[in-house]
Amino acid sequence: MSAQPRTPGLALALALAALLVAGCAAPEKTRYGDAKSVETLTNQFGSTDLQMIAESMTRSMLQAPVIVSGNLPIVTVQEVRNKTSEYIDTRSITDTIRSELQKGGKVRFAVDAVGMSPQIDEIKRQQGEYYAREQAVEKGQMVGAQYRMEGNITSIVKQVKDTKDVYYKFNLQLWNIRNGLLEWSDEKEIRKTTTRG
Amino acid sequence: MRWTIAALLVAALAGCSSTPKGFEIPGQAFGCPTGDAKVSSMDDLVKLKVMSEGRRTTIQPTEMRCSRSGDLLKIDANLNNDSSTVKRIAYKFRWIDREGMRAWEEENWKPLLMYENSNLVINTVSPTNRAADFRLILRSQE
DSSP, rough: OOOOOSHHHHHHHHHHHHHHHHHSSSOOOOOOOOOOSSOOSSSSOOOOHHHHHHHHHHHHHTTTHHHHTTSOOOEEEEEEEEOOSSSSOOHHHHHHHHHHHHHHSSSSEHHHHHHHHHHHHHHHTTSTTTTTTTOOOTOOOOOOOSSSEEEEEEEEEEEEEEEEEEEEEEEEEEEETTOEEEEEEEEEEEEEEEEEO | HHHHHHHHHHHHHHHHHHHHHTTTTEEEETTEOOTOOOOOOOHHHHHHHHHEEEOOSSSSSEEEEEEETTTTEEEEEEEEOOOSOOEEEEEEEEEEOOSSSSSSSSOOOOOEEOOOOOOEEEEESSSTTTEOOOOEEEEOOO
């Protein structure tokens, strides 16, 4: 025996309530936006911060003497340490910096520590019995970097009542691998303040 | 005769000193590329190089200067807020090659806070040596 509402009045009320709930739910609307616009949804690290840091660092590095000399220096990307209290994909920042520099044609990049494993795997694979010997890459032909790029991002967060202030400092350095000299370094500071009400 | 030569020398020197600075190279003004455009003052240069997109802002550059950093174009723009309120704007540069095409993809908008009655210099360098010209684009973030 199925559970039926005892009176037609109750059934009608339930149906009306269901309709009301369905009607109250706001219809979803999805639109494409401008990926380059200023994003201020929250004061957490966002797309505008990433873009500003990457652009600022790239343009500054393009003026470094080792790059202006025009010898197409070979750089490897090392870690950007995240010393903030929030999760930031620092690899995404260095990826953008690397793309911008590579497109500018002033710098070449050597495989970094993260890319080393797939690089070796591919060399080993090509040296297997399934590949033509004359076309397979040889071991010991990779070119080492002359410079390594590393950095860190720190933040200071302060909150008083309804005001939250976040200060980010991104520092990037270019080190000469041969002699250990710091060839270039620059910083980008960002301050964001959110007030409620 | 001696007086004539002396007068001619003075006139030549006066002529040299009255040559406006920044107009020495054809197709450039204050070091910035101008192409065939007629630029005879800083205002002309600002009008040529500055554009507005989106909401208009009252912030305007008062001075722009360009130089070379290796084979890249280096730009300084002095922005002025002569109002008595803090202004928030966003800006970006657009890079143009010798053929008038885009030399680089569109930059991201960079937010900027300008205190009341203040000046601020924004500077940049072109991302590629293909960039032969530029535009500074401003919009209000109020």
